[in-house]
Amino acid sequence: MAALETAPETLREARPKAAPRTKPAGAPKLQDTARIIIFAAALVMFFIPLVASAAFGFTLPGKGFTLEPLTDALAGTDFAAQLFTTLELAVLSTLGSLVLLVPTLLFLHLKAPKMLRLTEWLSVVPYVVPAIALVGGANLFFRNVAPSFLVSTYSLVPFYMVLTLPLVYRSLDAGIRALDVQTLFAASASLGAKPRQTLLHVVLPNMRAALLGSALLSCAMVLGEYALASLLLHSTFPVFMVQVGMNQPRAAAALSFLTILATWLLLASLSSVTARRGTKKSTTKGGSR
Amino acid sequence: MTIELDKAADRPEAVQTPPPSKTSRKTTHNTTRKAPGKLAGWLGALPLLVFLSVFLIAPIATNIFTSFRVDGQFSLEPMAKLFEPQYRDAFIQTINLSLLTAAVGGVLGFILAWALATGTKPAWLRNLVLSFSAVASQMGGVALAFAFIATLGVQGLATRIILSLTGWNLSENIQLASFFGLALVYLYFQVPLMAILMLPAFGSLKKQWPEAAYSLGASRFRYLADVALPIMWPPIVGALLLLFANSFSAYATAYALAGGRVNLVPILIGFFISGDVMADESFAAALVTGMIVIVVAAMGLRTLLERRTNKWLR
Numbered sequence: 001m002a003a004l005e006t007a008p009e010t011l012r013e014a015r016p017k018a019a020p021r022t023k024p025a026g027a028p029k030l031q032d033t034a035r036i037i038i039f040a041a042a043l044v045m046f047f048i049p050l051v052a053s054a055a056f057g058f059t060l061p062g063k064g065f066t067l068e069p070l071t072d073a074l075a076g077t078d079f080a081a082q083l084f085t086t087l088e089l090a091v092l093s094t095l096g097s098l099v100l101l102v103p104t105l106l107f108l109h110l111k112a113p114k115m116l117r118l119t120e121w122l123s124v125v126p127y128v129v130p131a132i133a134l135v136g137g138a139n140l141f142f143r144n145v146a147p148s149f150l151v152s153t154y155s156l157v158p159f160y161m162v163l164t165l166p167l168v169y170r171s172l173d174a175g176i177r178a179l180d181v182q183t184l185f186a187a188s189a190s191l192g193a194k195p196r197q198t199l200l201h202v203v204l205p206n207m208r209a210a211l212l213g214s215a216l217l218s219c220a221m222v223l224g225e226y227a228l229a230s231l232l233l234h235s236t237f238p239v240f241m242v243q244v245g246m247n248q249p250r251a252a253a254a255l256s257f258l259t260i261l262a263t264w265l266l267l268a269s270l271s272s273v274t275a276r277r278g279t280k281k282s283t284t285k286g287g288s289r
Numbered sequence: 290m291t292i293e294l295d296k297a298a299d300r301p302e303a304v305q306t307p308p309p310s311k312t313s314r315k316t317t318h319n320t321t322r323k324a325p326g327k328l329a330g331w332l333g334a335l336p337l338l339v340f341l342s343v344f345l346i347a348p349i350a351t352n353i354f355t356s357f358r359v360d361g362q363f364s365l366e367p368m369a370k371l372f373e374p375q376y377r378d379a380f381i382q383t384i385n386l387s388l389l390t391a392a393v394g395g396v397l398g399f400i401l402a403w404a405l406a407t408g409t410k411p412a413w414l415r416n417l418v419l420s421f422s423a424v425a426s427q428m429g430g431v432a433l434a435f436a437f438i439a440t441l442g443v444q445g446l447a448t449r450i451i452l453s454l455t456g457w458n459l460s461e462n463i464q465l466a467s468f469f470g471l472a473l474v475y476l477y478f479q480v481p482l483m484a485i486l487m488l489p490a491f492g493s494l495k496k497q498w499p500e501a502a503y504s505l506g507a508s509r510f511r512y513l514a515d516v517a518l519p520i521m522w523p524p525i526v527g528a529l530l531l532l533f534a535n536s537f538s539a540y541a542t543a544y545a546l547a548g549g550r551v552n553l554v555p556i557l558i559g560f561f562i563s564g565d566v567m568a569d570e571s572f573a574a575a576l577v578t579g580m581i582v583i584v585v586a587a588m589g590l591r592t593l594l595e596r597r598t599n600k601w602l603r
């Protein structure tokens with residue numbers, strides 16, 4: 001490495017043409033200021049809507065900080081019920097995805113790696129079908145096949161599982177790939193462990209980061225989902241927020257601020273979960289989504 | 290597979306006596322499993338496959354089927370109706386909005402990605418921006434719409450501050466419930482999304498490449514044009530296509546901000562499904578099909594480019 005780096009250096013010394021040499025020497029200062037300006041601008045842009053929604057939602061002219069707009073808007077509504085429904089849906093669809101995907105993926109990695117190409121391809125399909133398109137198709141299909149299915153709020157759960165599939169599938173798959181389950185199972189079997197013991201005591205604890213990461217992603221997505229819930233006529237928190245926003249913009253801003261904050265916390269804790277894992281591979285995987 | 294066999298071969302000499310039978314059974318099982326492996330694979334994937342066929346494939350198939358049928362007969366009429374001025378205009382508007390936010394978001398996001406990828410100077414600042422970009426790229430939806438109303442709406446914070454400072458009423462010039470207002474709000478997630486998508490591509494430009502080019506006497510421009518650009522353009526275009534699809538399929542933000550005031554495909558679909566407009570099942574399905582076709586085209590192209598990219602970017 002060192003030899004490689006010094007070689008061009010000597011070559012450059014030999015060359016009288018100074019143009020390429022002065023650039024690396026003079027440019028960094030200018031580039032560093034440019035970078036700092038870009039970072040600062042990005043931070044300001046990210047924060048302005050947050051600050052504004054907090055300021056707009058939690059103050060009244062001439063009164064300073066107050067919870068009044070929020071409490072006024074929420075009084076007499078079944079706000080708590082809707083929030084609870086959304087939380088319930090988030091938990092159920094997250095659990096559903098994990099219960100469906102973890103055993104399937106482990107099984108396929110162990111017994112039939114060739115099938116993974118098909119399931120991976122399928123897992124990306126929801127990316128191509130926007131939520132608004134899925135709801136159109138779901139409406140048509142289930143009205144003909146099982147008319148009573150869409151009535152229950154819980155009917156949203158499988159659709160949320162589908163919508164979060166690309167993210168959840170990939171983060172679980174990456175977690176399993178990083179493990180080399182075949183070897184783990186073989187090694188632990190040779191030590192006398194039953195497959196179930198291996199699964200519970202070796203594989204799942206090692207997948208903690210992947211499990212946690214996919215759960216956080218799934219929760220964050222479900223908490224903000226609006227298209228499916230509103231068009232299938234279920235009242236969830238985002239639907240409630242739009243109703244409030246029709247005539248109480250301050251309360252809507254306050255709720256938005258709290259929602260954005262909660263989502264940021266969820267997703268920021270996700271990046272710290274993946275950061276602790278620390279491999280460069282996992283971040284590039286995450287990026288290509 | 291070979292590792293497994295090696296391990297199994299090593300182990301029996303170890304202390305335990307009962308396990309070897311288990312491992313040997315496993316290895317023989319593994320070697321003779323070739324034929325039933327395929328069946329086991331299908332069986333193992335079955336729950337996932339069934340789940341996806343019921344909740345993803347069947348709805349899409351029903352939708353596409355319905356969009357070619359009127360009163361139980363095959364017909365191209367619903368699809369043809371997409372070309373009526375009102376609906377054609379919706380598609381054109383949505384495509385324009387997606388092109389605009391993908392282009393502007395792409396340029397700004399590329400600059401941000403460049404700063405993130407090459408800058409290490411104030412590490413805390415860089416990390417802060419990086420983690421917020423990752424989060425902001427996933428934002429959107431109702432909350433973002435109201436946050437922007439609180440910023441740039443008639444009584445928004447920024448509007449009031451600018452009004453009191455300069456006397457210029459921002460909200461008269463920037464209507465959030467308009468084409469450009471929506472574009473502005475979309476940029477909030479498009480810019481960081483582009484940055485996050487471009488980071489791996491920047492990261493894989495090897496440091497040695499510019500050194501090699503300069504040592505051969507290339508100018509900076511020459512390096513960018515002949516080395517960096519040919520390698521970077523597939524991921525750039527791929528990311529732009531994803532931004533396009535992302536913006537094309539956004540519904541919640543657009544609905545909460547503009548309702549029916551902007552003629553966009555997702556909003557039209559929403560109106561048809563919720564029954565605000567006359568219930569024409571086939572035409573609603575045709576709108577959805579049209580949308581799927583456009584998003585599939587964008588994402589399909591991206592997949593092709595991604596394959597090209599993987600050749601270089603490791």
